[in-house]
Amino acid sequence: MRKLALFLIILNLLTALAVPPHFNDEDIILAPLFSSADAEVIPDQYIVAFKDDVTADRISYHHDCVSNMMSEERKKVKRGFMAELISGIKHTYDSDVFKGYSGRFSEEMLNKIRQSDEVAYVEKDSKVYSEVVQYNAPWGLARISHRDPLGFITFSRYLYDATAGSDVTVYVVDTGINIDHVEFGSRARWGVTVPDDDEDVDNNGHGTHVAGTAVGTRFGVAKKANVVAVKVLNSDGSGTTSDVIKGVEYVVRSHLDEMRRARQDGRPFKGSVANLSLGGSKSRTLDTAINAAVTLGVHFVVAAGNSDSDACNESPAAAEKAITVGASTFDDVRASFSNYGPCVDIFAPGKDILSAWIGSYTSARILSGTSMAAPHITGLVAYFLGLDAESTSDFAVTRLTSKKMRDMIVSLATRDILDDVPADTPNLLAFNNFDPTS
Incomplete structure (x- = not known):
């Protein structure tokens, strides 16, 4: 038997x-x-x-x-x-x-x-690794709010709509966030920690820096947006593709849950945007997951990478439906480390960027990388979502699709102002289109 x-x-x-x-x-x-x-x-x-x-x-x-x-x-x-x-x-x-x-x-x-x-x-x-190069004024905020190159008067002036980012959730898929930092007030929360045997703390700083650029009170583009920590990278800034995919899955589930709860409670919810300032070798699985997440209503912004090479050879930079961001300098030059190529959608400030840090509630640090460029665009997506007057309707998270958002950001960008941009790469620098006279 x-x-x-x-x-x-x-x-x-x-x-x-x-x-x-x-x-x-x-x-x-x-x-x-x-x-x-x-x-x-x-x-x-x-x-x-x-x-x-x-x-x-x-x-x-x-x-x-x-x-x-x-x-x-x-x-x-x-x-x-x-x-x-x-x-x-x-x-x-x-x-x-x-x-x-x-x-x-x-x-x-x-x-x-x-x-x-x-x-x-x-x-x-x-x-996969965080896309950062460390060096020792959030000039980047000023740059995305001026058409012309920055000068003595404009280099520290960020022109923006103070309500931008309201009722929008930003997911930072990274090393975590120092959620008690003064930059975030009561707008930050911990979402999930994916790596095994890790803790709900940003022991690296990279994720906190990214979050500060996207939504920080002083350092951020969309100062009214909420932010959620999705920890997929370890304290050394490295992780696995499989953990990142799990983080993407969490973002989508959380987004759909928030949309459902907002409609049940009758409160405004204008959408979600996720930032992936990380990268590694080409992965069809990661790119597929991100493309599917975008189809389900989440805007995704990803770093182009820091290897001074074709972004199409890396993931998630090659994800077709994400907004892929290269890095520019104060002098309007493509950063020497920034990837390029047809997979790059737009450039944003990414060298010598000051933002929030770990270690205390008020700490800050200057970093460089396409990791720093991407959250400028993540913040800009949240900024535009928050300004969308019609997004309190039942169709709030589908009216401005990711494609429409990317098309709008591209159409508003300052064209042909950057030096050292290869011919097959869009020469576009992000602009928030704020008119102080209106």
Whole structure:
């Protein structure tokens, strides 16, 4: 009886994973395994994407079978290195953003997963990093509110509508935020911490700096917007693609929940914008998740990258539906580190940017990078959403779609004012279109 029971368990597992019967290697069909040539791959860690037509029941069955097979695999090894190597599923993704899962699997287990009829493809998980270059006046705010190059009188003058950003939520997908900083008042809250065994604190500073530029009272573009910390990077500013995707999923769920609650309570809600000042090698899974999130109503702004190369070769800079931002200097030159190319939508100030920091409630620091440029545009998106008079209607979060927002930001931009911009790159510098005389 025991032998029969064992046989039935094995048969059910094989059936659940839909492994086609085979008699030699030529009969095995494996789902594609993707990885960018320049990716900093995390050994034995993978992101698994389900096919679009897979039902919820099949997904649940697949997860159960993988978990059961992992349990059997663990029994074959002793505690230690090998047990850690086959740790199994870490994240599951079950939303309209992306359906799949990620985790650490042995080569044998990976091959079984790739044989499953439910799996569209597998991508090797890889490192992502905050896009920052550190150097020791938020001149950037002044620059996006003046058409002409900054001068003695204008370099510290930020012209803006004081109500801009009202009833808008900004998600900073980063290292976290110093939510008690005076820059944020009562407008900041902690959303989620994705990395394992981490804490709800920004121990790096990068995320706090980004948030300050987007919505800070002194340093920020949209001074009335709310801000939410979505921690996907560790204290050293690095993380994994799989954790970033989980952060994107959180943003969409939170956005949809806030939209629903606002309508139930009869209060205004004008939309959400997410900032990703991070990057790594090209990832079709991350780009797909961001594009799906935009389709679901969240505006996404991403850094172009700091490698002085084509932004189309990095993610999330290459995500088609996000607004990709390059960095400019005080002298209206493309920053020497800034990526370029047709995937860049617009430039914003990104060198020697002063913003909020960690360590105290009032600390500040100057940083440079496309990480600093992106939140200028994130703030600008929140700024325009807050000014949208019709966005208190039932169609608040769909009237100004991401495409319409990008088209508006591009149409308002100051053209052909930047030096050292390659011919295949839009020569556009962000402008908030504020008219102090109106």
